[in-house]
Amino acid sequence: MKHLTFAAGLLCATAASAQTPELTVYTYDSFVAEWGPGPKIEAAFEETCDCDLKLVGVEDGAALLARVRLEGDRSDADIVLGLDTNLIAAAKETGLFAEHSVDATYDMPVEWTDPVFVPYDWGYFAFIHEAANDAPTSFRELADSDKTILIQDPRSSTPGLGLLLWVKAAYGDEAPEIWEGLSDNIVTVTKGWSEAYGLFMEGEADMVLSYTTSPAYHLIAEEDDTKAAAAFDEGHYMQVEVAGKLASTDQPELADEFLQFMVTDAFQSVIPTTNWMYPAVMPDDGLADGFDTLIKPEKSLLLPAEEAAAIREEALTEWQNALSQ
Template structure:
């Protein structure tokens, strides 16, 4: 009997130890694909942590916060990676995130002072089309054209929400009218970025809402220069993607270790050619050849997290009303 109890106690201790060495990171689906950053990040971090890093895809970026809110403090997540500044104010208000306690040295075009969320990459939203095809020079020009586009749902996708902020920031009180004119251009609205970009590549639309950096993938990975991002004269809305530590995590030290690792060269060097964004900290070897060919917006648009949170509901209603007609 004593031997049996000893075996059981040993198994329980082993199980507890195993759980202490598991770090669960909720992120968006494209991050964990075989061509995304997930595999390289997982391998590099596990070499240093003596742990089991487990990424769990949870739809697109905006869906991450919805899932965490549903699960609450009982969530399995230790880290949430893939929110952006349009969502961080709402995320902070949930009380589900802990402060990171770091003072990072970042290569961002904006100052960073957020005590709860750390950037891992950034970029500019843009419409991506085919080289040589009709190229509008503004959102208004696009809305007045017959160009067919695919966009993402702002309720589940950070690019979709970014487009709402882009239109609202650039057009203000005229945003509703722009959406009404743009509605005829929209072939479909997808839950996330991957579905939308896939439809564009399959020829289901002339262009897709994506990033100024998206053509770098085709140029570097496929040696294909047939995809271009359109430069718009009103400017381009910026996205800064972040990660945060869940306050209820059972492995706070391991979560802290991951956040610190996220800003190292081992993580950041994977970003340009797997997530196809600008890294939050430029790697030692710089950006890959091909990034110098990307368009550089003359005007960068970005609302503060608080402004984005205050703007979201009205912008969403304008979008919903226009597409319902």
């Protein structure tokens, strides 16, 4: 009888497990880290969806697109979270993504009407440095200085690609000259953001490519006010991070539910103090104390998605040529 009872229990558990839908989200490593937004968002969504949310870390944003492009219609992912405005044109060209039905009122410096991708946060790229040290106020000044910098590879990292387009948007045809000047400031080029920022924290360089919001992490989470973002006269390039539903998903309704969940307070309130970016929709309680101390770029730079895609290869070639000399 005990064996029969155990067998019946096992069958019931298996049936219950089979009935629980699973939603797989590909995202970047720092999102799923224990200190990132992933664990809190997973718990909050599972409270509402009666499902199993599976977050899969895949290095940085550019690597996300490369992976789903490789996997194609066979991808295990239902949602890709972590692309940005510099990648969405290329993502749409794959034909792998489906339109969404999300309705939201966004609080961002740019209007958002894209039918395929849903924004969840945004920020400005910046070089982070020790607040006690002087910092350059432009790319030209940085290139003329002896400051050492850490940057990310634009072929695998969204900040790395953002830097290319920042220089291109600010200097146009003079971008190769800027990169030639910066080439001897660069200590190393890492595959992703986490590695570069970790090296900076270990004292391997004077500055690291990150975001204007990065000092908020140190101030709020560590009570450390020794980090600052350098304000550049050319302006700062924006990044809007987005998520999209794969057309091949076998959970289309659940995927739509997650995308709509992204613009709710339960998701957006987690973003500022875990992903350390500005939320796409302002949380009910606003931003944490400390965000008011951040630099506010006087000029915002952002190329339209199609233009960013069109000049990407040219900008990448300019960068490679400068660093190979």
